[in-house]
Amino acid sequence: MSDTVRFLLGENDIPRFWYNVNADNAVPPAPVLNPMTFEPVTPDFLSALFPMPLIEQEISTERYIEIPEEVREVYKLWRPTPLIRARGLEKALNTPAHIYYKYEGVSPSGSHKSNTAVAQAFYNKISGTKAMTTETGAGQWGSALGMACQMYGMALEVYMVKTSYQQKPYRRFLMETYGAQVFASPTDLTEAGRKILAADPHCPGSLGIAISEAVEVAAISGGTKKYGLGSVLNHVLLHQTVIGEEALKQMDMAGEYPDVVIGCVGGGSNFAGIAFPFLRENLRNGQRTRLLAVEPSATPSLTRGVYAFDYGDTAGMAPIVKMYTLGRDFMPPEIHAGGLRYHGMAPTLCSLYDQGLIEAVAVKQLDVFDAAVLFTRCEGVLPAPESSHAIRAAINEALDAREKGEKRVILFNLSGHGHFDLSAYHAYLDGALENDDLPEDALRDIPSHLPKIDLQKLGIQ
Numbered sequence: 001m002s003d004t005v006r007f008l009l010g011e012n013d014i015p016r017f018w019y020n021v022n023a024d025n026a027v028p029p030a031p032v033l034n035p036m037t038f039e040p041v042t043p044d045f046l047s048a049l050f051p052m053p054l055i056e057q058e059i060s061t062e063r064y065i066e067i068p069e070e071v072r073e074v075y076k077l078w079r080p081t082p083l084i085r086a087r088g089l090e091k092a093l094n095t096p097a098h099i100y101y102k103y104e105g106v107s108p109s110g111s112h113k114s115n116t117a118v119a120q121a122f123y124n125k126i127s128g129t130k131a132m133t134t135e136t137g138a139g140q141w142g143s144a145l146g147m148a149c150q151m152y153g154m155a156l157e158v159y160m161v162k163t164s165y166q167q168k169p170y171r172r173f174l175m176e177t178y179g180a181q182v183f184a185s186p187t188d189l190t191e192a193g194r195k196i197l198a199a200d201p202h203c204p205g206s207l208g209i210a211i212s213e214a215v216e217v218a219a220i221s222g223g224t225k226k227y228g229l230g231s232v233l234n235h236v237l238l239h240q241t242v243i244g245e246e247a248l249k250q251m252d253m254a255g256e257y258p259d260v261v262i263g264c265v266g267g268g269s270n271f272a273g274i275a276f277p278f279l280r281e282n283l284r285n286g287q288r289t290r291l292l293a294v295e296p297s298a299t300p301s302l303t304r305g306v307y308a309f310d311y312g313d314t315a316g317m318a319p320i321v322k323m324y325t326l327g328r329d330f331m332p333p334e335i336h337a338g339g340l341r342y343h344g345m346a347p348t349l350c351s352l353y354d355q356g357l358i359e360a361v362a363v364k365q366l367d368v369f370d371a372a373v374l375f376t377r378c379e380g381v382l383p384a385p386e387s388s389h390a391i392r393a394a395i396n397e398a399l400d401a402r403e404k405g406e407k408r409v410i411l412f413n414l415s416g417h418g419h420f421d422l423s424a425y426h427a428y429l430d431g432a433l434e435n436d437d438l439p440e441d442a443l444r445d446i447p448s449h450l451p452k453i454d455l456q457k458l459g460i461q
C-alpha cells in the first residue's frame with residue numbers, strides 16, 4: 001500500500017445519508033430574519049423562494065438525512081470522487097508531511113457545486129417548480145445548476161457577477177450550452193440592478209448584488225420561479241457532506257487520519273462539505289483534527305469581519321442572518337477567485353468558528369497563484385483559483401511540518417478545476433496580478449452598515 005497515489009471507492013460507496021452538523025452544534029442556531037420586518041422568517045416567506053423539502057432541510061436538527069435514490073443515481077456520474085496523495089508536491093516541498101487531496105473537479109461541470117445543484121434541482125422538480133433563478137460568481141455554481149436544471153427539464157436564469165462575466169466568457173458559454181440564460185449583473189432587468197447602476201454605471205458587480213437580482217426575480221414571479229443558492233444556507237452545506245463522508249473512508253484505506261483538514265471558503269460550502277464529517281468525529285468520537293478555513297485577504301469575512309446580523313445580499317431582499325460579515329455593501333476588489341467575493345459566510349460555519357471549533361486564515365492572491373502553479377507542475381491538475389487558497393494553506397502546513405520535523409497528515413479539498421480560469425493564470429505568469437490587501441480603514445465602518453436589529457425583542461443578548 002505504501003506508494004498508492006489514488007484511493008478509490010466504488011459506486012456502492014456513494015454515501016446514503018447527508019450529515020447535518022446542526023444535530024451536534026451545542027449552540028442553537030440564531031433566528032433567520034425577514035429583511036422587511038426584522039422578525040423571524042416564516043415558512044411562508046421562504047416558500048416564495050424555495051420548495052418545502054429544502055426548507056425542511058434548512059431547519060432540520062436530524063443528524064442524518066437520507067439521500068434520495070434518484071440523486072444517488074445522478075451522483076454516479078462523478079461520485080465517489082478520488083482521494084489523491086500529492087506525492088509530487090510532497091517531494092518538491094521536501095516535507096515529512098503526507099498531503100492528500102479530495103478532488104471534486106471531476107464532476108461534469110468541474111466542481112463540488114454539482115453535489116448540491118443536483119439535489120436542489122431534484123427537490124424543485126418533485127415540488128412542481130418549472131424554472132429557477134440563481135447568481136454565480138466564478139461561474140462554477142451557474143454551470144452546476146445549469147447542468148442539473150437541464151437534467152430535470154427546468155429553465156434557468158443566471159445572474160453572473162459582471163467581472164467574472166467579462167473575465168470568463170467560456171464559463172458563460174458552458175452555462176448556455178447547458179441551456180441556461182446568463183446575464184451580466186448588475187443588469188437593468190431588476191429593481192435592485194437598476195438602483196445600483198444608477199449609482200455606479202460601471203459597477204463590476206458582486207455576489208451580493210447578483211443574489212439580490214436572482215432573489216427579486218423569483219420573489220415577484222408569483223411562484224412560477226424558485227431561487228437556488230450555491231452556498232451559505234444549511235441545506236447547501238448539508239448536501240456537500242458527501243465529500244467528507246467519502247474522505248473518511250478513503251483516509252481509512254490509506255491507513256492514516258488527518259491532523260488537519262483544509263478548505264477554501266467563499267460562502268463556506270465546500271469547506272463544510274469536507275470538514276463537518278471530521279468535526280463530528282472530533283465532537284462525538286474523540287478525534288482531534290484541526291479544521292482550517294482559508295479565505296482571500298481581499299474578502300476576509302471570518303478573520304476581519306464582524307459577527308452580527310446582516311443581509312445575505314446587497315439590496316436587502318434576502319433574509320438577515322447572523323454571520324461574520326464585511327457589510328452587505330462591501331465592494332470586493334476584483335480578485336480572480338470570483339467565487340470567494342462574498343461579504344458574509346455560512347451562519348452555521350460562523351457559529352462553529354465563534355466557538356473555536358474551526359480555525360480560519362486569510363491568504364494573499366499572489367501567494368495563492370504561486371501555490372497553484374507549483375501544484376500544477378507537481379501534480380498535473382490545474383486547480384480553480386478558489387480551490388488554490390486551500391492549496392496555499394496546505395503547503396504552508398507542510399512547510400511548517402518540515403521546519404518542526406513533524407510527520408503531519410494534511411487533507412485538503414480541491415473543490416474544482418481551473419480550465420476556465422486560464423486568463424487569471426496568464427495574468428499571473430505575465431506578472432500582471434497584484435495583491436489586493438484591504439487597508440484597516442476599509443473595514444472600520446462595518447457596524448454602521450448593518451441593519452439595526454432589536455436583539456432584546458428577539459430574546460437574544
Ligand SMILES: Cc1ncc(COP(=O)(O)O)c(C=O)c1O
Pocket residue numbers: 111112137138139140141230231232264265266267268269270271338339340384386387415416417
Ligand atoms: C471551485 C470553487 N471552490 C470554492 C468556491 C467557494 O464557494 P464555497 O465556499 O461555497 O465552497 C467556489 C465558488 O464559486 C468555487 O467555484
